[in-house]
Amino acid sequence: MRYLFILLLIANIAFFVWMQRFSPVVKKPFTAVDEGVKALQLVAEANGGKQSDSTSANVVEINDDIQQICFSAGPFDIEANVHAAAETLEPLVLKTNIRKITTTQEAGYWVYLPALSSRAEALKKGRELAAAYVKDYYVVTSGDNENSISLGLYREPFNADNRIAELSKKGFDVKKEIRIEQWPEFWLDFSVTETQLTGLPDLKQTYLDISQNEVICKNRP
Numbered sequence: 001m002r003y004l005f006i007l008l009l010i011a012n013i014a015f016f017v018w019m020q021r022f023s024p025v026v027k028k029p030f031t032a033v034d035e036g037v038k039a040l041q042l043v044a045e046a047n048g049g050k051q052s053d054s055t056s057a058n059v060v061e062i063n064d065d066i067q068q069i070c071f072s073a074g075p076f077d078i079e080a081n082v083h084a085a086a087e088t089l090e091p092l093v094l095k096t097n098i099r100k101i102t103t104t105q106e107a108g109y110w111v112y113l114p115a116l117s118s119r120a121e122a123l124k125k126g127r128e129l130a131a132a133y134v135k136d137y138y139v140v141t142s143g144d145n146e147n148s149i150s151l152g153l154y155r156e157p158f159n160a161d162n163r164i165a166e167l168s169k170k171g172f173d174v175k176k177e178i179r180i181e182q183w184p185e186f187w188l189d190f191s192v193t194e195t196q197l198t199g200l201p202d203l204k205q206t207y208l209d210i211s212q213n214e215v216i217c218k219n220r221p
Helices: 002-022 077-093 119-131 157-169 194-199
Strands: 070-075 095-113 149-154 175-194 211-215
Touching: 070 077, 070 095, 077 095, 077 175, 095 157, 119 149, 119 194, 149 157
Parallel strands: none
Antiparallel strands: 070 175, 070 211, 095 149, 095 175
16 A cells, blocks of 8 residues: 555656646736826827927026026137026026127228229339338239239228328328228127025136126017
8 A cells, every 4th residue: 555655646646747747837916006096108209209309599588577687708719708607607507598699890901092093003103102111011012902002001090091191292192091991790688586696606706807787678469
């Protein structure tokens, strides 16, 4: 009987092993969240598969009830500096805006004899100037003022007038023309709330040649 019992036990063990090895494993359904909890949804799925665009500009939706305080800093002579200043302020203010304007200024006064009819006539007039002991002149040989004779460019008007008086005494009908220079300037406009004022940096400490002043806020469209 003992041998029969051992034989049956071995047979049962062998049958159990065979069933575990060759029977298919029943897979239980997997749930990512507990019941009653909404599944997460990707932003791209919520937008119908469209990704939202990003921009480096400091664009903020400002409600009408927000009280703004506006400033203007400049002028910046170098464009890279105004962009660097804007990047510094953007995390600390409501919005920023860079303006570019063209500045015009008198660069000096040109004393000259108007253009003559030909190169030969201009050279002849130059010899007359030399004969009258006039120095510091040259004949313009190209450009808009071709065949005119330049008699000097002066920063101060009284120096130009003295040159004209000297040449007029020698019988030359000279003219004076104001020379104009133009160059770009850049301004940084920005607005803040009253609470943001405490953390507002003074750009004048970094850019010594600019001013930073409070201005009247422009009405938004």
